[in-house]
Amino acid sequence: MDTRALAVFVTVADCLNFSRSSEQLHMSVSAVSRTIQRLEDELGQALLIRDKRSVRLSGAGRDFLAYARRAVDEWQQVRRQLGSATELVGEVSLYCSVTATYSVLAPILAAFRAAHPAVEIMMHTGDQADGISRVLSAQDDVAVTGRPPRLPQRLEFLPLLESPLCIWVPTADCAVRQVALGGDADSPGFDWDRLPFIVPERGITKDILDAWLRERGIRPRVYAQVAGHEAIVAMVGLGLGIGIAPQLVVRASGMADSVSPLNMANSLPPLAIGLCGLRRRLQNPLVKSLWDVAGQTYNGAV
Amino acid sequence: MDTRALAVFVTVADCLNFSRSSEQLHMSVSAVSRTIQRLEDELGQALLIRDKRSVRLSGAGRDFLAYARRAVDEWQQVRRQLGSATELVGEVSLYCSVTATYSVLAPILAAFRAAHPAVEIMMHTGDQADGISRVLSAQDDVAVTGRPPRLPQRLEFLPLLESPLCIWVPTADCAVRQVALGGDADSPGFDWDRLPFIVPERGITKDILDAWLRERGIRPRVYAQVAGHEAIVAMVGLGLGIGIAPQLVVRASGMADSVSPLNMANSLPPLAIGLCGLRRRLQNPLVKSLWDVAGQTYNGAV
DNA sequence: CCCCTATATTGCATAAATCGCAATACAGTA
DNA sequence: TACTGTATTGCGATTTATGCAATATAGGGG
Incomplete structure (x- = not known):
């Protein structure tokens, strides 16, 4: 019998809910379920009564919980005592x-x-x-x-934090900027086709952008597929097109003055x-x- | 950490000897060795000092031993308490x-x-x-x-017990008996060639007999290869030849009167x-x- | 001095345990 | 009725544990 199993049992006994326990324990629900099953199997006793809409301790479960708490506690204590937990290396x-x-x-x-x-x-x-x-x-x-x-x-x-996901436009006066600011980005008539779009090559930002464009039926003119937000911001700053990036990246890039966000009412969801x-x-x-x-x-x- | 590992550690700490512990624990030496290694790894401390000719407890090992004994004990106690050990089914x-x-x-x-x-x-x-x-x-x-x-x-x-392994000869007066008792089975000149030998088809008795015969350079005349000692005894009892079987089988067979052992000085090792x-x-x-x-x-x- | 035995460790292949996923089952709820 | 939330289970895949064989090393004769 593994002390980890005891810890799982203690958590579930406290929550009386497998799903929540599984989150706290960083495991899948099925792993939690099976851990309890193994425990009950080994003890030959039901510890938790599950009746399809509630989980509660059985009599044996109550007794065992007392033991389990103590055992987990003593194990952690001996670990500390032996100094294995004093300093992580x-x-x-x-x-x-x-x-x-x-x-x-x-x-x-x-x-x-x-x-x-x-x-x-x-x-x-x-x-x-x-x-x-x-x-x-x-x-x-x-x-x-x-x-x-x-x-x-x-x-x-x-x-940890959220950052608005924006479409960025060059600040310098150039063709790209004129087209981008020459219309209402929210309106269906907005001229996406004439705007070179610098998109991420892969990753989450690309997924979000793709979904957002698809939802609106926009088929952008892809000018470049680029790896890394930093590079996208750089290219936009140079006036090569518009591009997507989290605000965070722009702020940290030192190009905050070279790009500005495209104003939109129904903007992209924050990242x-x-x-x-x-x-x-x-x-x-x-x-x-x-x-x-x-x-x-x-x-x-x- | 598994209580089984604790039990292993307690045993080794008591024996101060991996081989003996492995026997007591019904595991291989390597399994014991690795269990201790895992434990030490998890604790970040050497528990046993092994210096190529002795095993002894380290300071941490002594502390941990106290914990381990207690933990194993408490685990067994809670098992008993929950009734899992009351009756085996x-x-x-x-x-x-x-x-x-x-x-x-x-x-x-x-x-x-x-x-x-x-x-x-x-x-x-x-x-x-x-x-x-x-x-x-x-x-x-x-x-x-x-x-x-x-x-x-x-x-x-x-x-559990030992039983002499003998070569059996029919009791009834027959050709086989006359040849078998007509010479000294220990002497090199004994007439093995004229004796029909009933040997086990496979298994430990066969292995022992083969080794014994090879050692003495005897090439017996195999009359039959038979599965099961009981059948060998039966065939010998019927006078078909001589055969090998543990005394135990002869005693239990109800044919104890029909066969008798071949006397030899350097006899077969007991089984x-x-x-x-x-x-x-x-x-x-x-x-x-x-x-x-x-x-x-x-x-x-x- | 060298060979042999006894003992612990380690590489490797295999066997067992565990996990996550997807599917399932079921009760309460919108 | 469809939907949501929750626990279990079959299954494939991964991780872990085990035994075996080989290795290393010390002690004990002959």
Whole structure:
């Protein structure tokens, strides 16, 4: 019998709800369900009475809960006593865009370094669009990324902040700007066809944009497919076309003066930015602590 | 962390010897070694100091041992409390020869039935030679068999009793008997060639006999290869030849008067008879309890 | 001094446990 | 009635544990 199973049982016994427990425990509902089943199997007793609309403790469950709390507690105590929990040592690998390094990560890393000076951070930067796949393929423990529309259950997402997703227009007076500001972007007659559009090559921003365009029946003239928001902003700033990027990136880019947002009534939904990691990896205390520090740093911000 | 790992640690801490622990725990040495490694890994502390010729507890190990004992104890206590250990229910499957049923198994089964009336015994009888493979292929939980010369480590063997392995000669006055008793079986000149030999088709007895014959450079005249000691005894009793079988089988066969042993100075080694089972299956409490009852029933007999 | 035994560890292949996903079942609700 | 929320289950895939064989090393004779 595994202490993890005991911890699961304690959580479920507290929530009296498998779904909520599964979230707290960073596991799937089925994993929780089976963990309890195994436990009951091993004990030859039902611990939780589930009757299709409620979960409650059985008599044996109440007795066992007392034991389980104590056992979990004593285990953690002995861990601490042996010093394994005093200081975390090891490394955590992190994937993010260059922009995220400044704007999202800086405060997290400062706090994390202060809390766990012996943990090394392996940071890999690149196109934010690759974050999810880097995490899924276990190349990195955690990535800073936008929230995917559909989150695979083995991924965990911790929202940190939101940034408006805008379509950006060059500030300099040029053909692109004149067309872009020459009409009402909300109206069906807006001249999308004459506007060179710089779109993301892949990733969440591309997915959101595609959905948004499809909804409105807009078929943009794609001027370039570019990897990385930073590059999109740069190209827009140079007057090559209009492009999509989170406001955050523009602010951090040093090109805030070279681009301005395209005003629209029904604008794009804001982008939720946060940490993304494999659930399984979150059981690793190092990854878990980075996660926790991030959550605390941005506590209540979103 | 698994309570099983704790139990392993407690055992090793008590023995201060991995090999002996592995026997007590019904696991391979490597499994024990790795269990301890995992534990140390999880705690980030060495628990046992191994310096190539001795094992002793580290400081952390001593502390942890106190915890581990308590944790194992409390776990067993809560199990008992919840009643999972009150009565065993289920079934155990058993393979043995017809003879073993009477001579070896009877007292075990009587004691086992008394101790665990709710456990059903599924008994399969057949040639004792097949016992090992039945167990290896998990067709049966446990078999009564002779001790194999080389025991695969995933098998456990519990010796119960020994029986002399003899070469049997018909009692009735016949050609076979005259030749067999007409010379000194120990002498190199003994007339093996003129004696029809009834040998086991396969199994441990065959292996032992083959080795014994090879050692002495005897090439017997094989009259028949037969499955099952009972059949060998029967054929010898009918005067068809000489044959090998444990004394136990002859005694139980009702043909004890029809056959007599061939006297030899350097006789065959006695056959160790006992229970054989997959180590893994021994962790099943039902199988374990049958094993334990057998051990107690024949306690000290061998 | 060298071979042999005893003991613990490690690479590797295999067996078992666990997990997440998708499908299912069922009760309450809009 | 369709829909939502919740728990379970079959199944494939991944992760973990195990046994075996090989390796390493020390001690004990001959």
